[in-house]
Amino acid sequence: MSETITILVATMGGTAEMVAETVAERIEDAGLSARILRMEKLKEPVTALGHGGRWVICSSTYGTGDVPDNGKALYTTLEDQRPDLSGLHYGVIALGDSIYPxxxxxxxKKFDALFSALGATRIGERLEHDARGADYPEDLATAWADTWLELVRDAG
Incomplete structure (x- = not known):
């Protein structure tokens, strides 16, 4: 597997970006290539996402369960255009606060459901981090990334 794994980031306060940096380090430590891309910087047309590859979606939650502002345009475009993402394999890191159950x-979760509905295949379990929990998100992301990378390699 030689392609670059892209980590798409939707964040308001920067935590999701910090977690993405941790995941990128684990990917590179495994001998693979990673790029971090804030969602508002995605220049490829959404139809290009369906051409395959491995992606990680790292998103915080804002307001009343909303996608962060920098991810709204991508989310809306995917919802409206409904591209075929059947060639795409992805993982999800979701950040939230359990005070809002x-x-x-x-x-x-919204990105996960949308990618799945558009035909993409999730690899592994979704990581859900609770800001009220005792664990730092980057620590959980390190363990998640190691497991996810094993599954990616097994999937070929």
């Missing part, structure tokens, strides 16, 4: 980790 009805919308906990909804930013990541």
């Amino acid at each position: 009805n919308t906990f980790c909804f930013g990541g």
Whole structure:
């Protein structure tokens, strides 16, 4: 597997970007290439996402379960254009706060549901981090990334 793994980041306060940096380090430590891309900087047309590859979606949750502002345009475009993402394999890191139980980790959950509905295949379990928990998100992301990378390699 020689392609670059792209980590798409939707964040308001920067935590998701910090987590993405941790995941990128794990990917590179495994001998692979990684690029971090804030969602508002995605220049490829959304139809290009369906051409395959491995992606990680790292999203915080904002407001009442919303996708962060910098991810809204991508989310809306995917919803409206409904491209075929059947060639894409992805993982999800969702960040949230359990004080909001009805919308906990909804930013990541929404992207997960949308990518799946568009035909993409999730690899592994979704990581859900609770800001109220004792664990630092980057620590959980390190363990998640190691497991995810094993699954990616097994998938070929």
